[in-house]
Amino acid sequence: MADKTPSWFQLMGLLCLALIWVQLDARLVRVRRIRRLVGGDERDAQITDFRVSPLDEEGVFKYAFKTSNGIDVQAAGTALETIGIYSYTSPEGIPIETRYIADELGFHVVGRHLPQPPPTPDYILRSLEYIRTHTEDGKLKPHVF
Numbered sequence: 001m002a003d004k005t006p007s008w009f010q011l012m013g014l015l016c017l018a019l020i021w022v023q024l025d026a027r028l029v030r031v032r033r034i035r036r037l038v039g040g041d042e043r044d045a046q047i048t049d050f051r052v053s054p055l056d057e058e059g060v061f062k063y064a065f066k067t068s069n070g071i072d073v074q075a076a077g078t079a080l081e082t083i084g085i086y087s088y089t090s091p092e093g094i095p096i097e098t099r100y101i102a103d104e105l106g107f108h109v110v111g112r113h114l115p116q117p118p119p120t121p122d123y124i125l126r127s128l129e130y131i132r133t134h135t136e137d138g139k140l141k142p143h144v145f
Contacts, residue, residue, distance in 0.1 A: 045069040046063065 041049040045067045053062040064074040075084030080103065090113075098111040135141055 045071070076101075 020105075047065055048068050049064070049066040051062075051064045055061050059078050060076065061078070062076040066072050069088075071086070071088045073084070073086045075082055077083055077112075082102045083100070084095065085099045087095065092098050094113070096111065097114050098109055098113075100107060100109040133141055
């Protein structure tokens with residue numbers, strides 16, 4: 001008679017399937033929650049204002065649009081640099097406004113809703129000042145302001 005107890009591999013397979021099911025279920029719950037927060041107005045939003053300016057003689061473009069659910073977008077720039085702003089209301093009802101510039105140095109964004117780094121500790125600032133004003137052997141650099 002064959003032994004009907006599950007093998008270690010079968011148990012591990014069942015455990016993996018259970019973990020995958022839990023992850024999928026958690027994602028479905030998040031999707032449902034977001035859909036409830038978003039509501040019908042968001043899904044049915046329409047563009048209410050749309051403006052585009054053709055490139056001018058210097059190659060500068062401009063565009064802006066607004067939607068019925070409160071999204072407002074504006075941007076202007078060239079092929080090498082773009083500045084813009086967009087705003088909307090979060091699902092929690094908080095107004096969000098983001099300003100950005102995209103150039104050869106990257107994408108730089110500013111907004112009150114974005115996390116801010118903690119202040120630089122004093123001992124780091126003192127260390128940087130010491131490095132700036134002293135040589136590698138610890139002697140004061142001449143003519144350092």
